[in-house]
Amino acid sequence: MREKKSAIISICFISFVILVFTLADLIRQDRVFSETENKVLASRPEFAWDALFFGDYTADMENYLTEQFVGREKWITMKTSVDIALGRREINGVYLGTDGYLMEQHLPEQFTPIQEMKKIALLEKLVQEWNASVMLVPTADTVLWDRLPANAPCYDQVHFLEQVVQRIGEEHYIDVYTVLREHAKEEIYYRTDHHWTSLGAFYGYQAWAEAMGGKGDYDPADLEAVTEDFLGTLHSKVNLNLKAEAIRYFPETAAHPLKVTYDLKTVTDTCYAESYLDTKNKYGFFLDDNHGFIEIDTDTQNGKVLFVIKDSYANCFIPLLIPDYEKIYVMDLRYFNGRLFGFMKNYEPDEGMDVLVLYNCIHFLEDFAYLE
Amino acid sequence: MVFSSVVFLFRFLPLFFILYYLAPKRMKNFILFLGSLFFYAWGEPVYVLLMLFSTIVDYTHGRMLERLSGKRAAKCVLLSSVLINLLVLCFFKYADFLIQTVNLFFDTKLPLLNLPLPIGISFYTFQTMSYTIDVYRGEAQVQKNLLDFGVYVTMFPQLIAGPIVKYREVQKQLHSRGVNLCEISEGMKRFCIGLGKKVLLANSLGELWTLISESNLRQISVLTAWIGILAFAFQIYFDFSGYSDMAIGLGRMLGFIFPENFKYPYISGSVTEFWRRWHISLGSWFREYVYIPLGGNRKGLARQLLNILVVWLLTGIWHGAGWNFLLWGLWFAVALVLEKAFLGKLLSWLPKGVGILYTLFVVLGGWVLFALDTPAGILGYFRAMFGMTGVLIDGQALYLGREYLLLFLIAAAASMPFFGKVVEKLKKSGSGFGIAVYGLGEKVIPTVLLLLSIAGIVDATYNPFLYFRF
Numbered sequence: 084m085r086e087k088k089s090a091i092i093s094i095c096f097i098s099f100v101i102l103v104f105t106l107a108d109l110i111r112q113d114r115v116f117s118e119t120e121n122k123v124l125a126s127r128p129e130f131a132w133d134a135l136f137f138g139d140y141t142a143d144m145e146n147y148l149t150e151q152f153v154g155r156e157k158w159i160t161m162k163t164s165v166d167i168a169l170g171r172r173e174i175n176g177v178y179l180g181t182d183g184y185l186m187e188q189h190l191p192e193q194f195t196p197i198q199e200m201k202k203i204a205l206l207e208k209l210v211q212e213w214n215a216s217v218m219l220v221p222t223a224d225t226v227l228w229d230r231l232p233a234n235a236p237c238y239d240q241v242h243f244l245e246q247v248v249q250r251i252g253e254e255h256y257i258d259v260y261t262v263l264r265e266h267a268k269e270e271i272y273y274r275t276d277h278h279w280t281s282l283g284a285f286y287g288y289q290a291w292a293e294a295m296g297g298k299g300d301y302d303p304a305d306l307e308a309v310t311e312d313f314l315g316t317l318h319s320k321v322n323l324n325l326k327a328e329a330i331r332y333f334p335e336t337a338a339h340p341l342k343v344t345y346d347l348k349t350v351t352d353t354c355y356a357e358s359y360l361d362t363k364n365k366y367g368f369f370l371d372d373n374h375g376f377i378e379i380d381t382d383t384q385n386g387k388v389l390f391v392i393k394d395s396y397a398n399c400f401i402p403l404l405i406p407d408y409e410k411i412y413v414m415d416l417r418y419f420n421g422r423l424f425g426f427m428k429n430y431e432p433d434e435g436m437d438v439l440v441l442y443n444c445i446h447f448l449e450d451f452a453y454l455e
Numbered sequence: 456m457v458f459s460s461v462v463f464l465f466r467f468l469p470l471f472f473i474l475y476y477l478a479p480k481r482m483k484n485f486i487l488f489l490g491s492l493f494f495y496a497w498g499e500p501v502y503v504l505l506m507l508f509s510t511i512v513d514y515t516h517g518r519m520l521e522r523l524s525g526k527r528a529a530k531c532v533l534l535s536s537v538l539i540n541l542l543v544l545c546f547f548k549y550a551d552f553l554i555q556t557v558n559l560f561f562d563t564k565l566p567l568l569n570l571p572l573p574i575g576i577s578f579y580t581f582q583t584m585s586y587t588i589d590v591y592r593g594e595a596q597v598q599k600n601l602l603d604f605g606v607y608v609t610m611f612p613q614l615i616a617g618p619i620v621k622y623r624e625v626q627k628q629l630h631s632r633g634v635n636l637c638e639i640s641e642g643m644k645r646f647c648i649g650l651g652k653k654v655l656l657a658n659s660l661g662e663l664w665t666l667i668s669e670s671n672l673r674q675i676s677v678l679t680a681w682i683g684i685l686a687f688a689f690q691i692y693f694d695f696s697g698y699s700d701m702a703i704g705l706g707r708m709l710g711f712i713f714p715e716n717f718k719y720p721y722i723s724g725s726v727t728e729f730w731r732r733w734h735i736s737l738g739s740w741f742r743e744y745v746y747i748p749l750g751g752n753r754k755g756l757a758r759q760l761l762n763i764l765v766v767w768l769l770t771g772i773w774h775g776a777g778w779n780f781l782l783w784g785l786w787f788a789v790a791l792v793l794e795k796a797f798l799g800k801l802l803s804w805l806p807k808g809v810g811i812l813y814t815l816f817v818v819l820g821g822w823v824l825f826a827l828d829t830p831a832g833i834l835g836y837f838r839a840m841f842g843m844t845g846v847l848i849d850g851q852a853l854y855l856g857r858e859y860l861l862l863f864l865i866a867a868a869a870s871m872p873f874f875g876k877v878v879e880k881l882k883k884s885g886s887g888f889g890i891a892v893y894g895l896g897e898k899v900i901p902t903v904l905l906l907l908s909i910a911g912i913v914d915a916t917y918n919p920f921l922y923f924r925f
Contacts, residue, residue, distance in 0.1 A: 091636060092898055094636065094640050096898050100902060100905055101905075104465055135500050136500055144462065145462050148461045158913035159910070159913060163914075169861045169865075171859075192671060232857075233854065234850035234857070236851055
């Protein structure tokens with residue numbers, strides 16, 4: 084009798100879990116888009132005999148059911164919490180550093196020497212043709228290495244940068260690593276996102292200004308928060324309950340009258356896009372997220388022109404250059420598939436222009452590519 | 456369909472069991488048969504026909520054997536059944552392997568068939584062979600009811616990954632079986648434990664193995680290599696035994712008693728013992744239908760050694776169509792022969808710990824052959840394990856060791872009778888407290904394992920698309 088009672092309780096426990104979630108899953112509505120994952124979730128596959136025959140239908144159905152499963156994000160948080168309870172300090176390609184820092188993992192084997200050499204050769208050609216200066220910003224794992232879990236494997240960006248300097252020459256290289264490392268105790272990277280902060284960009288600007296004679300006079304004390312609710316891309320990857328952080332900017336960069344033209348059509352008067360502050364992707368505040376080509380006309384009247392070839396790390400850096408140039412062209416090579424040098428010549432004034440290549444090391448190794 | 460999926464746990468499982476339990480007794484086999492066909496067809500919409508073909512072939516062979524019982528023609532019928540089963544298995548599983556081998560040795564360029572392997576074919580052909588052989592030997596009765604026989608072949612719990620249930624082990628239950636609440640509860644709990652083993656232990660340690668086996672084997676340290684192969688050893692054990700637990704659990708919920716398939720293999724004191732504890736249903740199948748018919752140990756030592764070799768080469772190749780699996784079988788054959796010759800005696804004089812370490816050593820070496828399918832991979836891995844890379848311990852080993860330490864400890868405890876002993880102790884403690892803890896634990900732990908496994912299953916598709924990372 085007692086055994087029977089015990090059996091009934093066990094059956095109830097387990098059936099309850101299965102049945103409750105089955106029912107909840109049956110009555111839930113499909114979601115089209117997951118903001119956390121930033122992707123369109125699988126939708127119910129259409130039935131077709133040939134899809135069934137080849138097994139695609141059932142595979143799509145399984146994917147659909149799993150991606151739409153009721154309480155998906157809660158389950159993922161639960162899984163992550165279990166992993167952490169088991170002592171894991173790396174979740175889904177993200178290191179859980181000390182002091183609340185999430186840092187993207189880049190494994191030592193991620194890039195082969197051949198890949199490195201190819202990218203450097205491409206960069207060298209650009210540097211020689213245009214007398215360009217180069218800022219390659221190491222990512223957080225390299226600069227804040229002392230906050231990583233002990234012995235965490237890391238791609239050696241410092242070694243890569245040494246090779247870059249050697250090939251392109253010191254006169255073209257702006258050393259961002261050293262200055263960032265000096266300020267590693269400050270808030271130079273976001274805790275929940277893979278970007279550097281405006282403070283990090285400010286130190287980058289200092290290094291740049293020292294080499295190029297920049298006139299911008301910024302004080303970190305002036306940094307002002309535009310939002311306190313930022314949970315970035317790395318937060319999405321681990322999906323834990325974390326404290327949101329602030330996005331800050333230098334208000335004086337917004338004080339100048341500007342004309343900013345995105346992709347040759349949309350014209351605004353600011354290089355900040357407040358609309359992004361209401362979305363998950365709040366870093367898009369800087370330079371309106373990602374655009375293939377941006378033209379910025381400033382109120383600085385020195386006739387100087389700058390052409391920036393960049394990734395998203397540059398988005399919070401470029402506004403700092405407003406006092407230094409009358410005109411800034413910004414190009415994101417991932418959205419451009421013409422011939423780069425010809426395109427640049429179209430925009431080059433007779434008296435020439437400065438060219439700046441600004442990437443984080445990893446994006447540079449992954450994405451830097453162009454046709455002459 | 457696999458057990459560790461949303462579609463199984465939250466669609467098939469509740470719907471099937473509600474129908475099954477509500478159905479009147481005479482309808483239960485019909486529902487089980489239809490449910491199993493749906494279960495199989497979900498993953499193999501075409502090969503389900505092959506399984507039905509196999510079912511009908513062995514059913515008719517069984518009926519013919521009954522009619523010809525005692526006559527010489529019966530032997531031909533048996534032969535025909537075994538041949539058809541083996542041909543089907545060889546064609547779908549080994550054709551490309553044979554073609555590749557021919558191409559390699561004779562420098563020909565025969566095209567490959569590139570047929571996908573029908574899921575579970577190695578399991579169900581072995582099951583149906585056990586049926587006709589046992590009927591021929593008079594050890595099992597003929598099944599006259601095609602539906603009942605269909606249920607035996609297609610039954611979804613053990614269809615995809617075993618255990619290999621011999622016909623005579625379930626022949627009575629196929630016809631009439633009852634199930635009470637205690638059995639249902641035991642079955643459910645067993646299922647949850649199996650699911651937890653698969654999702655929480657096997658999958659997590661599998662990630663570690665993938666990470667290590669795919670890194671540059673020339674650079675990994677000795678410690679990393681051993682961590683890696685240990686992770687694989689746990690992965691394959693918890694994957695496989697978890698699947699068997701789930702099958703046995705589901706079987707109990709249906710009223711079937713399936714044979715146990717694993718009995719803590721990693722505490723074996725010898726390789727001979729290991730094979731009595733690892734994938735027991737396969738070992739006993741080969742023993743009964745190959746080793747003993749070949750003469751077993753009754754025809755002299757030389758013949759016995761040959762029989763061991765044959766059985767273990769077959770066991771190896773059964774696990775997959777590749778040279779490395781043959782090698783894996785051979786590896787164990789050598790160990791078993793050595794144990795027969797002298798090693799077994801030697802081990803029995805030594806403390807048990809020595810035997811366990813020796814067995815683990817052989818088994819882990821075996822897993823290298825099993826898990827890596829290229830000669831370069833196998834050699835590279837052995838080189839790393841035995842220090843030819845020149846580094847004993849490096850940062851990677853320390854990092855990974857620290858990351859997975861707790862998981863390894865849990866896995867080690869779970870692959871020993873440790874948890875079982877704790878449960879027994881509580882159950883028999885006699886104290887009110889111990890019994891209360893046991894009563895609560897036996898209900899709560901499987902439920903928690905189920906919940907955590909669901910989290911693991913949902914998480915497996917979690918791959919944030921970081922387009923805005925740029």
